[in-house]
Amino acid sequence: xxxxxxxxxxxxxxxxxxxxxxxxxxxxxxxxxxxxxxxxxxxxxxxxxxxxxxxxxxxxxxxxxxxxxxxxxxxxxxxxxxxxxxxxxxxxxxxxxxxxxxxxxxxxxxxxxxxxxxxxxxxxxxxxxxxxxxxxxxxxxxxxxxxxxxxxxxxxxxxxxxxxxxxxxxxxxxxxxxxxxxxxxxxxxxxxxxxxxxxxxxxxxxxxxxxxxxxxxxxxxxxxxxxxxxxxxxxxxxxxxxxxxxxxxxxxxxxxxxxxxxxxxxxxxxxxxxxxxxxxxxxxxxxxxxxxxxxxxxxxxxxxxxxxxxxxxxxxxxxxxxxxxxxxxxxxxxxxxxxxxxxxxxxx
Amino acid sequence: xxxxxxxxxxxxxxxxxxxxxxxxxxxxxxxxxxxxxxxxxxxxxxxxxxxxxxxxxxxxxxxxxxxxxxxxxxxxxxxxxxxxxxxxxxxxxxxxxxxxxxxxxxxxxxxxxxxxxxxxxxxxxxxxxxxxxxxxxxxxxxxxxxxxxxxxxxxxxxxxxxxxxxxxxxxxxxxxxxxxxxxxxxxxxxxxxxxxxxxxxxxx
Numbered sequence: 001x002x003x004x005x006x007x008x009x010x011x012x013x014x015x016x017x018x019x020x021x022x023x024x025x026x027x028x029x030x031x032x033x034x035x036x037x038x039x040x041x042x043x044x045x046x047x048x049x050x051x052x053x054x055x056x057x058x059x060x061x062x063x064x065x066x067x068x069x070x071x072x073x074x075x076x077x078x079x080x081x082x083x084x085x086x087x088x089x090x091x092x093x094x095x096x097x098x099x100x101x102x103x104x105x106x107x108x109x110x111x112x113x114x115x116x117x118x119x120x121x122x123x124x125x126x127x128x129x130x131x132x133x134x135x136x137x138x139x140x141x142x143x144x145x146x147x148x149x150x151x152x153x154x155x156x157x158x159x160x161x162x163x164x165x166x167x168x169x170x171x172x173x174x175x176x177x178x179x180x181x182x183x184x185x186x187x188x189x190x191x192x193x194x195x196x197x198x199x200x201x202x203x204x205x206x207x208x209x210x211x212x213x214x215x216x217x218x219x220x221x222x223x224x225x226x227x228x229x230x231x232x233x234x235x236x237x238x239x240x241x242x243x244x245x246x247x248x249x250x251x252x253x254x255x256x257x258x259x260x261x262x263x264x265x266x267x268x269x270x271x272x273x274x275x276x277x278x279x280x281x282x283x284x285x286x287x288x289x290x291x292x293x294x295x296x297x298x299x300x301x302x303x304x305x306x307x308x309x310x311x312x313x314x315x316x317x318x319x320x321x322x323x324x325x326x327x328x329x330x331x332x333x334x335x336x337x338x339x340x341x342x343x344x345x346x347x348x
Numbered sequence: 349x350x351x352x353x354x355x356x357x358x359x360x361x362x363x364x365x366x367x368x369x370x371x372x373x374x375x376x377x378x379x380x381x382x383x384x385x386x387x388x389x390x391x392x393x394x395x396x397x398x399x400x401x402x403x404x405x406x407x408x409x410x411x412x413x414x415x416x417x418x419x420x421x422x423x424x425x426x427x428x429x430x431x432x433x434x435x436x437x438x439x440x441x442x443x444x445x446x447x448x449x450x451x452x453x454x455x456x457x458x459x460x461x462x463x464x465x466x467x468x469x470x471x472x473x474x475x476x477x478x479x480x481x482x483x484x485x486x487x488x489x490x491x492x493x494x495x496x497x498x499x500x501x502x503x504x505x506x507x508x509x510x511x512x513x514x515x516x517x518x519x520x521x522x523x524x525x526x527x528x529x530x531x532x533x534x535x536x537x538x539x540x541x542x543x544x545x546x547x548x549x550x551x552x
Contacts, residue, residue, distance in 0.1 A: 008351065083381070114482050118404035125412030129384070132416070136377060136423050144423075151420050155413065162408075175484055313527050 018110055022099055030243045031061035037243075037301045044305040071232040076139060079229065083137035088230065088237035091130025095244035098123040102251050103178045105261045105285040116177035117165055120252060121158075124207065127245055128154040131209075131216060131226050134238070138229040146225025149312065150209060150216035156319035157206040163327035164200040167193060167334045168256050173345030181260030183345065186267055190257040196330045197257045199323050201299075204249040206319065209242070211304035215312055250296035251289075258292050261285025356396055363389040376422050384415045401484040 035050065035058065042049025050057035075081055101116040103109040113119050128151055135147020169175065171193070172183040183189075190197040206213040217225035227238050254260060263280045270276050310318070338344045366386040370379045387410045394403035491499055 080375075080377075083378075113400070115400045115404050115484060118401070118408065122404050122407035122412060125408060128412075128416055129419075132419055132423070133381070148420070148424075151416060155416055158412065314529075317529060 019100075022110055023096060026096065026099060026244065026247075027240070029247065030240055031065070033243050033247055033297060034061045034064075034239070036297070037304075040298065040301040041305040044302070065236060068232055068236040073232040073234055074229075076229050078139040080137040080139065083133050084229075085234065087130050087134035087137060088234040088241070090133065091127060091241035092237040092244075094123060094126045094130065095241040095248065098248050099244075099251075101177055102248075102255065103181060103260060104289050106178070108261075108286065109178060112176065112178060115175045117169060117175045117180065117256075120177070120248075121162060121165060124161075124245070124248065124252075125154070125158050127207075127241075130238075130241065134230070135226040138226070140229055142222045142224075142228050143226050146216040146222050146228075150226065153209070153213065153215060153315060153319070154207055156316060157203040157323070160199055160319065160323040160327040161203045161207060163324075163331050164196050164203070165256070167196050167327070167330050170331070170334050170338055171345070177255055177260075181255060181262060184259040185262060188257065188259040188262070193257065193330075193334070196327070196334075197253075199327055199330070200257070201253060203319075203323060204253060205300070205303065206315070208246045208249050210246060210300055212307040212310045213315060214304075214309060215315060246300060247293065247297060250293045250300065253296050254289060254292040260292075261289040263288055352396060356393070359389045359392045359396065363393065377419070380415065380419045380422050384411055384419075387411050387415060399483060401487055 038060070039049040039057075041047075050060035053059045053063045075084055098120055100110045101113050101119050103112075131150040131154075132147045135143045135145075135150070138144070168180065168189060171189060172180050174180070174183075205211075209216050215225075216222075217227060222228070227235060230238060262285065263283060265276055266280045363386050366382045366389065369382040370386065373379050373382060387406060391403045391406040391411075394400070394406060
């Protein structure tokens, strides 16, 4: 019995504790991300935003969550009940599972997978199932149209995201996300790979169905797309899953192009300042990681508040005729430059 | 080890059950969803074997791309399962023969592996030393050196299949409205907008 506790129970509980240590702050972060999102749009549109519940409206997300929790879950009579209920759960779970491999700080990662980048790519491509299943199971025209659009959109932009990731991996020589961050010491990848970073960021907007690519839920033409039949907790799960996916894309941008937990002041531009080294050593990497992620979240909201929605054929054209060739060229050029100047990592 | 064994049996049971449900469920969309579950659990089995690269490729290629398109098509086609059951008896012999051939082949492989004498040598050559190089690296090392021709041939076959599919399905149909992006981009306010002065009380 003692052996059972030592070998199976304690490590299991330890892993469970670490999982909770990621999931609970992440849920809180999502609640406040929704609040910040609304505040940022409000500020850009010269409104006040949520300001009633709690001081400065800080408790607005929790009030909304409680309200949704207490409402009745309505399943349409024509809906395919099992799939209808699994879809939002799937979307929520998939969005959270991906955080297992994100390195928050040096060594501060739940699962330091050797194929971390591939895992992230694989899990983020699963998000489309929640949308397709909900659209089909709702048995409603608006929901189905939204799901069809979303499926086409997410599959198209995944291709260019894949090539962008290949470009980054060529410069790293490893699929481990911690290695990706460590390879950026001194020079963050967004400087040498700037065009690729732009492609990645726009594709990330499309992959997470954010404006200007929020066609799956285009309010003006599809009411709310795939979410239209959902109410109560199932709707809340969609909402949480969507924002978690957005935060994940921000964290991915930080990790792949902006040096993850590395300090922005630890380079030749700042190192001559007296005391800078002590400051860099003092600041925990987690702070930098969270600040960078939050900055990208701000950019996401900023874009949402300032640009109009794309037309569907323009969206498809951008994905297949512009980004796909450009990212392919980027892979070839990067590989060519690395080989020509003998800069390949791990060259043996 | 017990945990690994339990996980293996859990994944294996789910995979087999999902595989059965693919052919047993009445709704074609449910069949595809069970197929995705079967892919996912076999990805999990790959992870248990220590082949994490293959597991991730399984997720990305089969679930992330192939099955999405599959689901997409099945949903759009609106297949009636009653109509599909019509030809069941007619195709039963062909399907049975194919199934039997596959089963016999599998049986041969398993029996030669189990009773064919010392197989540890084959196993040793097929398996890279995991402690020395990573899974991904060891695949990369042989794929682009020893198996370069097979790899390129597979690529060419896929390319031919892709071009063939495009050629077969892409035909010019009359009455299709297409957007011309260059024309749209080159529109100016002068050519697109007309301002008219309307005298009060008269309308246009």
